[in-house]
Amino acid sequence: MTQEELFKKLIAHSKEYGYxxxxxEIYDGLGAVYDYGQYGVELKNNIKRYWWDSMVKLHxxxxxxxxxxxxxxxxxxASGHVGAFNDPLIDNKDSKxxxxxxxxxxxHIAKIEEKIEKExxxxxxxxxxxxxxxxxRATNPNVLCQVEKAExxxxxxxxxxxxNNLDGLKQLILDCEIVCPISGTRNWTDVRxxxxxxxxxxxxxxxxxxxxxxxxETAQGIFVNFLNVQKTGRMKVPFGIxxxxxxxxxxxxxxxxxxxxxxxxxxxxxxxxxxxEEMKWYEYWKDARMRWHKSLGLGDDKYRFRNHDKLAHxxxxxxxxxxxxxxxxxxxxxxxxxxxxxxxxxxxxxxKRLQYFDPETSESYVPYVVETSIGVDRMVLLILSAxxxxxxxxxxxxxxxxVLRIPSILAPVKLAVLPLVKKDGLPEKAHIIMNNLKFDFxxxxxxxxxxxxxxxxxxxxxxxxxxxxxxxxLHDDMVTIRYRDNxxxxxxxISSLPEIINEKxxxxxxxxxxxx
Ligand code: ATP
Numbered sequence: 001m002t003q004e005e006l007f008k009k010l011i012a013h014s015k016e017y018g019y020x021x022x023x024x025e026i027y028d029g030l031g032a033v034y035d036y037g038q039y040g041v042e043l044k045n046n047i048k049r050y051w052w053d054s055m056v057k058l059h060x061x062x063x064x065x066x067x068x069x070x071x072x073x074x075x076x077x078a079s080g081h082v083g084a085f086n087d088p089l090i091d092n093k094d095s096k097x098x099x100x101x102x103x104x105x106x107x108h109i110a111k112i113e114e115k116i117e118k119e120x121x122x123x124x125x126x127x128x129x130x131x132x133x134x135x136x137r138a139t140n141p142n143v144l145c146q147v148e149k150a151e152x153x154x155x156x157x158x159x160x161x162x163x164n165n166l167d168g169l170k171q172l173i174l175d176c177e178i179v180c181p182i183s184g185t186r187n188w189t190d191v192r193x194x195x196x197x198x199x200x201x202x203x204x205x206x207x208x209x210x211x212x213x214x215x216x217e218t219a220q221g222i223f224v225n226f227l228n229v230q231k232t233g234r235m236k237v238p239f240g241i242x243x244x245x246x247x248x249x250x251x252x253x254x255x256x257x258x259x260x261x262x263x264x265x266x267x268x269x270x271x272x273x274x275x276x277e278e279m280k281w282y283e284y285w286k287d288a289r290m291r292w293h294k295s296l297g298l299g300d301d302k303y304r305f306r307n308h309d310k311l312a313h314x315x316x317x318x319x320x321x322x323x324x325x326x327x328x329x330x331x332x333x334x335x336x337x338x339x340x341x342x343x344x345x346x347x348x349x350x351x352k353r354l355q356y357f358d359p360e361t362s363e364s365y366v367p368y369v370v371e372t373s374i375g376v377d378r379m380v381l382l383i384l385s386a387x388x389x390x391x392x393x394x395x396x397x398x399x400x401x402x403v404l405r406i407p408s409i410l411a412p413v414k415l416a417v418l419p420l421v422k423k424d425g426l427p428e429k430a431h432i433i434m435n436n437l438k439f440d441f442x443x444x445x446x447x448x449x450x451x452x453x454x455x456x457x458x459x460x461x462x463x464x465x466x467x468x469x470x471x472x473x474l475h476d477d478m479v480t481i482r483y484r485d486n487x488x489x490x491x492x493x494i495s496s497l498p499e500i501i502n503e504k505x506x507x508x509x510x511x512x513x514x515x516x
Pocket of ligand 1: 249251258261264265266333374376377
């Protein structure tokens with residue numbers, strides 16, 4: 001199965017099994033807006049809980065807030081979003097399709113990188129066990145030529161974006177001979193800037209109403225509450241404030257399912273530090289966040305760091321954590337050293353002092369900030385794409401199964417309780433078991449269809465444990481527990497179930513391995 005096919009199947013599966021629906025579907029949907037179904041919301045909540053606890057519970061000096069989506073419009077002037085939160089857009093005159101100019105170039109670079117990987121794969125096949133990949137990459141003329149090409153284009157792209165050189169960006173698209181994927185032509189318009197913020201009116205009388213924005217990031221709600229939290233929480237630098245909440249961006253091109261949405265959710269943490277110490281903390285958070293990702297056990301080689309070629313207006317260092325999605329390595333989280341840009345500007349625009357008195361140095365200063373910012377929806381997509389598998393089944397009768405190997409801590413349903421038949425007191429016994437377990441774990445009861453079919457249904461939604469109650473259970477209080485990943489079955493005492501399940505799904509053991 002190609003990665004493209006896998007992605008299509010994943011989208012269909014997400015809908016069929018109640019994870020993700022197109023918003024307003026009966027009205028043919030709304031561009032790049034999605035709703036989460038009964039399992040999607042559980043997965044999302046579990047991701048949020050794992051992130052929140054890893055920040056707030058594991059760090060004495062990190063606390064959370066929940067600020068409003070509507071904020072004073074001057075905030076977005078101070079943050080630079082009114083002036084600079086733009087993406088460069090370009091239209092193809094023949095297909096009338098609109099693209100993000102920088103993304104067109106990035107996709108072009110990705111194609112060159114694909115060629116490099118193909119060349120390496122050819123070498124591996126040719127030389128077999130004797131293949132020295134590092135040497136091949138360093139010496140093969142075709143590889144070297146493509147690497148240089150990709151680097152030159154990437155450098156030009158970074159320069160044009162940094163200089164806001166829109167003509168230069170168009171020229172780069174022409175020089176790379178990039179064609180519109182729909183029309184196949186190079187008939188491009190000029191590149192224009194487009195502000196990504198949604199705006200609306202606040203106030204009942206239109207003449208008095210003021211223009212406000214839907215927040216494009218949750219971070220500003222943290223900055224403007226910096227002193228409130230610091231004072232009321234008696235926080236000492238270094239300390240962090242987190243928040244999880246909705247953000248809105250009028251993305252030019254909505255693509256790749258929930259990867260790029262117009263309404264999405266972020267989990268952000270702003271860490272306030274002494275000026276001059278930001279690089280130490282930047283490295284600390286890069287490492288801590290990568291450990292969090294890898295703790296989910298989806299494969300360490302699926303992640304990489306990517307340093308930003310073009311720094312945002314507020315940053316002095318920035319890196320993305322990228323994940324190997326079915327459409328290639330793409331950003332899931334950003335770690336940014338934001339300097340004192342935000343707090344200093346809010347100080348200027350609001351006229352209020354936003355300084356911290358450091359009792360250790362007896363100095364007042366505007367703290368520097370290191371931010372970690374991750375999209376909840378991208379995490380959902382990451383988990384689903386890593387978890388989805390189609391397999392031939394040898395046990396439990398011949399056939400195939402689709403299984404979601406979601407890390408058990410994040411699985412929407414932790415266990416299914418299945419009476420073997422719908423009679424002879426088995427459903428009653430199953431309910432007794434479930435009524436005990438449901439206080440600790442999200443359980444599902446199912447008595448319809450054969451046991452094999454029920455296992456398949458649980459595999460498809462990613463339930464790590466199935467508990468089967470049979471006639472023998474009524475005599476010995478033992479049940480069959482069946483494990484999702486290897487389909488192994490064993491007979492265990494009902495009284496041991498909480499311990500067996502807890503070992504795999506307790507937040508405590510997952511958080512402990514983070515080792516903060
Ligand atoms: P991109 O380069 O993909 O547009 P970005 O660099 O603008 O992303 P940030 O502003 O750093 O993203 O936002 C932090 C995180 O929020 C991202 O890493 C991503 O996980 C998430 N995010 C940003 N934009 C979107 C979106 N349109 N849909 C879903 N998640 C998003």
